[in-house]
Amino acid sequence: MGLTVPERLRWAVEILAVRPDDRILELGCGPGMAVQLVCARLDSGQITAIDRSPTAIERAQRRNAEPARAGKARFACLEVAAAGSLGARFDKVFAVNVNLFWTRRPDAELPVVKALLRSDASLHLFFETPGGGAHRVARTVAAALTGHGFAPTTAIRSESLVCVSARRPS
Numbered sequence: 001m002g003l004t005v006p007e008r009l010r011w012a013v014e015i016l017a018v019r020p021d022d023r024i025l026e027l028g029c030g031p032g033m034a035v036q037l038v039c040a041r042l043d044s045g046q047i048t049a050i051d052r053s054p055t056a057i058e059r060a061q062r063r064n065a066e067p068a069r070a071g072k073a074r075f076a077c078l079e080v081a082a083a084g085s086l087g088a089r090f091d092k093v094f095a096v097n098v099n100l101f102w103t104r105r106p107d108a109e110l111p112v113v114k115a116l117l118r119s120d121a122s123l124h125l126f127f128e129t130p131g132g133g134a135h136r137v138a139r140t141v142a143a144a145l146t147g148h149g150f151a152p153t154t155a156i157r158s159e160s161l162v163c164v165s166a167r168r169p170s
Contacts, residue, residue, distance in 0.1 A: 005033060008128045008161055012096050013037040015124055015155065015163055021045045023088065025116060027080050027095035028052075032060025034096060039067035046071065048086060050078040080109040083116060090116055094124040101125050102140045110148040117168035123150070124165045134162035 012034060018024065020043035029035055029049035038047045047067075051057050057077045067073040076086065080100065093113055100106050113123060123145075127137045134156050141164040142152040150166035157163070 005037065006128075008096055008126055009034045009037060011157055011161065012094060012124065012126045012163070013041070015126075015165070016092055016094060018042065018092075019045065022091045023118075024048070025083070025086070025088075025090040025093045026050070027083070027093065027113070028098035029060050029075070030056050030096075032056075032063040032075075034094075035060055035064050035067070035073055039064060039072045042067075042072050046074065048074045048076065048088065048090070050076045050080070050083055050086075052077065052079045080106075081112055084112045086116070088116070089118045089121070091118055091121050092124065093117060093121070094126065096126040097128060098125070101144065102127065102137050105147075106144055107148075110144065110150075114148060114150075114168065119168060119170075121168045122165060123168070124163055126163045127161075129160045129162070132159040134159055138162045138164055 018041035022045040024047040026049040029051045035049045054077050057075050061075050064073045138154045145152040149169035152164050152166040155163045
């Protein structure tokens with residue numbers, strides 16, 4: 001893989017428990033390191049990765065050129081609120097350090113994310129908070145999810161690394 005994979009990404013893929021046939025969506029893929037980790041676990045499944053930055057998408061596509069050619073990875077330059085245009089539903093949706101979920105009320109984004117989840121699908125929001133703050137971020141994110149009908153659970157790995165997960169509400 002060339003670069004050292006950050007702990008937050010290794011943990012995220014571990015929590016996702018990727019199955020070979022999963023359909024996965026990553027919100028805010030950045031340079032595509034998590035895509036690379038997920039693709040290594042896919043067989044007939046696929047990951048779709050979005051980011052609002054054209055530069056990030058270009059880097060992710062370059063990093064994951066082989067999985068893209070094999071049909072395991074696709075990329076789109078989109079804001080989270082526009083992800084409904086993907087025209088697909090997913091088994092798992094995740095984001096790593098996508099601040100909109102905790103720095104403001106994601107009222108435009110969470111209904112879109114909910115609609116992208118298949119029945120009994122899961123959402124996982126990971127954050128690495130500099131200097132601690134995992135508990136504060138977890139509370140804020142959990143409150144936003146609860147406000148949109150999700151029943152969140154929280155996993156805190158350290159004072160700075162947290163995951164808030166939820167199943168698709170019925």
